[in-house]
Amino acid sequence: MGKISHRSPFVPEKLVRLAPLAGVRFATAEAGIRYKGRTDLMVAVLDEGTTVAGVLTRSKTASAPVLACRKHLAGGAARLLIVNSGNANAFTGMKGREAVDRTVAAGAAAANCAEHEVFVSSTGVIGEPMDAGRFVHLIDGLVNSAVPDAFEAAARAIMTTDTYPKLATRRTSIGGVEVTINGFCKGAGMIAPDMATMLCFIFTDAAIAAAALQALLSEHVETTFNAMTVDGDTSTSDTCLVFATGAARARGQEPVEKVGAEALADFSRALHDLMRDLAIQVAKDGEGLSKxxxxxxxxxxxxxxxxxxxxxxxxxxxxxxxxxxxxxxxxxxxxxxxxxxxxxxxxxxxxxxxxxxxxxxxxxxxxxxxxxxxxxxxxxxxxxxxxxxxxxxxxxxxxxxxxxxxxxxxxxxxx
Structure with missing residues (x-):
């Protein structure tokens, strides 16, 4: 990949800064999965009580991490997200599933949580066997060293052919209590989402039940990530996850349990706007683009x-x-x-x-x-x-x- 020097003409002069968000911490590492001299492993550690929603690729050749996320989403709870770049762990057969199982087990042990509360995602080359041994030994240390103010570092660790990290933030309110939404995603090629986008991770300190969060995400994906394409090719790894840490409860926010609750109206608009922002950033970093x-x-x-x-x-x-x-x-x-x-x-x-x-x-x-x-x-x-x-x-x-x-x-x- 070192032979190509193309840089998107839309690389921002200054990246958006995502302030720390209560209930989530990040850490990254150079695991040498494919790239040398750059981070390629990221963990997000989530407080107990975090809810999760997701949309995943409908590709018939979906990756092993996608299948694991699909299974774990049924629980509606999350404590840890582990993401690697350089290897998509797709079309890797039983070895791919074993790599996911080993990663999830290591994550659950490190975060002291149930395995269904660990979410994994991978991006990179399809068909190359995933050697979890390259990075599972790092997970415990990453969980223990994670810090709140590391959104940009996390976004950079999941990049492949991207020429800049895609970051976005919004502030809104639920029941008069201010809440924050921070998100980042990656993607530049093999982009024609059929549910969501390449890899996208969104975090909020709002207290929202998993079902209500899922309804919002499923609605907004149609006019944001599903309204964006670079080359017409739907990835095997498309994953979009939203995590609600619930930390705003400590500031007086009443948890929202019902799908379609009026209390979520402003939050819904802000979430849609953030997803729209990220989708446009992906299209503006399409591989080799000039326009x-x-x-x-x-x-x-x-x-x-x-x-x-x-x-x-x-x-x-x-x-x-x-x-x-x-x-x-x-x-x-x-x-x-x-x-x-x-x-x-x-x-x-x-x-x-x-x-x-x-x-x-x-x-x-x-x-x-x-x-x-x-x-x-x-x-x-x-x-x-x-x-x-x-x-x-x-x-x-x-x-x-x-x-x-x-x-x-x-x-x-x-x-």
């Missing part, structure tokens, strides 16, 4: 249809390469709409690149100005709006362009 692109589809039969049309555009290599080449080739948008398999009226189809109407009611717009449209395509951030003329529903999808660097990064991934 961040938003597709907005209007006039569709349903929101689901609108999203599928937008995804057809966002995942089209021929359209994404045109954007990389700064070519306002609206014919490729027409193609992508047509292949989506959703209702669209060809003779009412209209397309805008930014404010420039390039097609109107099924043909090239009379006001189309090639020079103006080409000038717009030189922007780093592009919005392409499409009206398919069959209904009232709309949806958006965030993505990036497709450049030579994407090919170079992925051709060299295991070298």
């Amino acid at each position: 961040f692109v938003t597709f907005v589809v209007e006039g569709a039969e349903s929101v689901e249809a609108a999203r599928r049309i937008a995804l057809a555009c966002a995942n089209s290599p021929i359209l994404k390469t045109a954007i990389a080449g700064e070519d306002p080739n609206w014919g490729r948008v027409v193609m992508a709409v047509g292949k989506a398999g959703e209702a669209a009226d060809r003779d009412k189809l209209s397309i805008w690149f930014g404010a420039h109407c390039v097609a109107w009611n099924g043909e090239r717009s009379a006001e189309y100005d090639e020079a103006a449209a080409a000038a717009y395509m030189k922007n780093r951030e592009i919005v392409i709006r499409i009206n398919v003329g069959v209904g009232e529903a709309a949806a958006h999808v965030w993505t990036c362009d497709l450049t030579h660097d994407y090919i170079a990064i992925n051709a060299d991934y295991r070298s």
